[in-house]
Amino acid sequence: ESNSKYPWIRNNDHSRQIEISDWLTMEIKDFINYISPSAEEIQARNGLVKKLRQSITSLWPDAELYCFGSFATDLYLPGSDIDMVIVSKRRNGKYDNKSSLYQLSSFLRTRGLGVNIEPIAKAKVPIIKFVDPTTGIHIDISFERVNGIKAAELIVSWINETPGLRELVMIVKQFLSVRKLNVVHTGGLGGFAIICLVRSFLKLHPRVVTGSIDPLANLGVLLIEFFELYGYNFGYDSTAIAFNDKGDAMYVTKHSNPALQGRNPFLLAIQDPHDPSNNISRGTHNLRDIKRAFGGAFELLANKCYDMYNASYKERLGQSILGDIIKYKGKQR
Amino acid sequence: CTEKKKYNYCTDCESKNHSNDRCPNIWRSYITNSYNDNHVFAYPGNAIYCYNCARRGHYGDECVEYRTSKTPNINGSAFTGDNLPKELR
Numbered sequence: 060e061s062n063s064k065y066p067w068i069r070n071n072d073h074s075r076q077i078e079i080s081d082w083l084t085m086e087i088k089d090f091i092n093y094i095s096p097s098a099e100e101i102q103a104r105n106g107l108v109k110k111l112r113q114s115i116t117s118l119w120p121d122a123e124l125y126c127f128g129s130f131a132t133d134l135y136l137p138g139s140d141i142d143m144v145i146v147s148k149r150r151n152g153k154y155d156n157k158s159s160l161y162q163l164s165s166f167l168r169t170r171g172l173g174v175n176i177e178p179i180a181k182a183k184v185p186i187i188k189f190v191d192p193t194t195g196i197h198i199d200i201s202f203e204r205v206n207g208i209k210a211a212e213l214i215v216s217w218i219n220e221t222p223g224l225r226e227l228v229m230i231v232k233q234f235l236s237v238r239k240l241n242v243v244h245t246g247g248l249g250g251f252a253i254i255c256l257v258r259s260f261l262k263l264h265p266r267v268v269t270g271s272i273d274p275l276a277n278l279g280v281l282l283i284e285f286f287e288l289y290g291y292n293f294g295y296d297s298t299a300i301a302f303n304d305k306g307d308a309m310y311v312t313k314h315s316n317p318a319l320q321g322r323n324p325f326l327l328a329i330q331d332p333h334d335p336s337n338n339i340s341r342g343t344h345n346l347r348d349i350k351r352a353f354g355g356a357f358e359l360l361a362n363k364c365y366d367m368y369n370a371s372y373k374e375r376l377g378q379s380i381l382g383d384i385i386k387y388k389g390k391q392r
Numbered sequence: 393c394t395e396k397k398k399y400n401y402c403t404d405c406e407s408k409n410h411s412n413d414r415c416p417n418i419w420r421s422y423i424t425n426s427y428n429d430n431h432v433f434a435y436p437g438n439a440i441y442c443y444n445c446a447r448r449g450h451y452g453d454e455c456v457e458y459r460t461s462k463t464p465n466i467n468g469s470a471f472t473g474d475n476l477p478k479e480l481r
Contacts (some may be wrong), residue, residue, distance in 0.1 A: 080419050193425055242412065262471060264452065268436040271477040276423045283419055284470040288443060292453075292469050294460035298446040310446040354463060364419040 065379040066387065067093035074375035079364045083279030086381045091229050094137055094387065103194050104130065104141065111143065111172065111198070118166050123149045127207035129250050132214045132392060136236060140197035144204055151164055155203040160185055163200070163378035171199070209333055210251055217258055217306065223267075223274030223281060227257045229383065237386050240351055246345030248327075255329045255339060259300045261287050262308035279380075283360050290353030295346060299338075306332065359383040409466050415469050424477075433477050443471055451475075 067090040077080040096104070112124045128142035129135035144164075147153040160178045164187055167173040173189030187200045201207075218225050231253050235241040243249045248256075263329050264284070266272045274281060299319045301311045311330065313319045318336045319328035331337035343349070363380050370378075401408055402415045440456070443452035444459055453465065453472035468474070474481060 078421050080421050081423070083419075089402060118470070263439055263441055265436065265440075265475040266424075266470070266477070267471075268439045269433045269477050269480060271424050271433060272422045273425060280420055280422060287469050287470065291463045292443050292461055292465055292471070294444040294452070296460040298443060298460075309439075309443075309448075310441040310443070312446040350463075361416070365414045368418045369413050 064386070065382040068377070068379050068382070072376065074367075074378060075372065079368050079380070080277070080279040080283075082367070083282065083360070083364070083380045084277065087226060087230060087278045087282060090233075090381055090385065090387075091226055094229070094233065096135075096137065101135075104196065106193055107194055107198075108141065108143070108198060113316035114170060114172055115145065115163070116165075118163070119145075119154070119372065122146070122154065123148055125208050127211040131208075131211040134214070134218075134225065134232070134250065134254070136229070136233060138196075141201055142207065144197050144201045146205060147206055150200070150205075152203045157185070159202060160187060163187060166310055171329075200391065208311065213306075213332060214251070214254055217254065221258055221261055221274075223261060223278060224254070226278055227261070227282060227285060228254055230381075231257060231285070233385055233387070234356060235349070235352070238348075239354060240345065240349050243342040246343060248340065248343050248349055252327070252329055252340040252343065255302075256289060257285065257301055259302075259308040260288055263310075283357060283364075286360065288352045290350055290355070291358045293352070295327055296324040299330060301330035301335075302332045308365055313377070336342075356384045407467065420470070433480055435480055436476070 065304065071085070071089045073082040073085045076085070108124075108126060115124055116122055125131075125144050125146065126141065127144060129139055130141045145154050145159075153159075157180050160180055164176050164178040167176055167187070167189060171192065174192050176187065176189040177187060178187050184201050184204060188197065189200075190197055232241060232250070235248060235253070239245065240247040241249070241253070259278050261267050261274060261281070264281070266277075267281075297313055298310050299313050299316070301309050303309060311319070313324075313328055316330065316335065318338050319330060321328075322339070325346060327340040327343050328348075329339040330383055331339050360380065360383065363383050367378060367380065369377055394425055400411050402410050402412050404415050406411055407415070438448075440451060441448055442450055442455050444455040444461070445457040451471040451473055453468055459465070
């Protein structure tokens with residue numbers, strides 16, 4: 060029944076809203092409430108991080124453990140993994156070698172801190188993957204890479220100063236993760252790239268930048284317009300997303316910066332705010348499917364709005380607008 | 393085929409690209425702040441960029457360059473000068 064397919068609409072009926080975009084805005088907020096972790100889940104994650112930090116510093120007293128990625132920025136979906144990095148206090152790269160990788164793996168194994176422990180030495184960024192035996196949460200530990208920590212700090216400051224950024228990022232992440240288009244290894248769009256797309260969209264939107272609208276009161280129309288921009292109109296062949304020193308969004312032409320050009324012109328290019336010689340989305344080879352998915356989401360949402368606008372109240376009852384593009388499988392929350 | 397071509401005309405926005413029941417204004421409606429709420433509109437001089445050619449000073453819907461996206465933009469998008477608040481247009 061529809062309620063189990065779209066669990067976030069239970070006890071939250073907005074079908075009597077006069078403006079369809081207000082209905083969608085309210086449904087977005089309900090969905091985010093629904094997928095947000097409970098107090099117990101937050102405590103379990105924080106406790107796990109604390110335990111690992113204590114254990115690993117007992118092995119290596121001069122090591123520091125930092126979190127980065129979606130856990131550090133509070134943009135994680137239910138069941139997503141925790142990214143951690145080990146950095147030596149002196150910042151001398153002491154732990155950036157294979158013997159540290161294997162020493163930590165056997166330490167985690169003998170102390171019973173992880174199951175399914177997989178040291179991956181051959182990757183560009185060597186990591187240990189394992190699963191926490193009590194919570195089942197997946198953890199990735201890397202060594203001596205500080206750019207993830209710097210990116211997390213930037214993202215937290217962006218979230219704090221950009222109303223609507225967190226909400227739209229969570230929806231786009233869930234949308235892409237159901238379609239398996241959020242994994243960079245398989246050509247998908249990574250978390251930082253999604254954040255850059257949403258921030259650029261919000262910071263260049265004519266209504267938002269002029270202060271004419273409050274993004275939080277207009278999440279519905281903004282979500283449709285996000286899919287409209289990146290699914291229909293954005294000129295991926297020539298245009299790249301960039302941010303200046305103050306973090307303001309801008310576009311630059313791809314031929315202005317060799318780092319933004321690839322062999323294939325139809326590739327997303329996002330200039331790294333911390334390093335202009337780096338394209339954040341260079342691993343996103345599957346732009347064709349991502350653009351098609353965004354365009355499809357635009358069509359589905361707009362069509363659902365037309366249908367609901369022309370429907371009777373009886374026909375609207377129990378309907379979900381977001382449900383046409385977002386699926387949530389998993390245990391009831 | 394003798395069937396007449398369906399004539400699309402929207403009396404709401406005077407567009408010939410869609411009928412009234414599929415007008416983008418159905419979903420492209422904003423809850424706006426107003427001057428009365430002590431909101432001062434900022435002219436977005438440094439934040440007008442073109443999604444098509446990447447240049448500053450115009451929006452993508454008004455770009456005169458060749459359109460790079462193969463997906464058509466029939467009804468216009470959010471990124472047009474018409475979407476600036478009336479006072480700034």
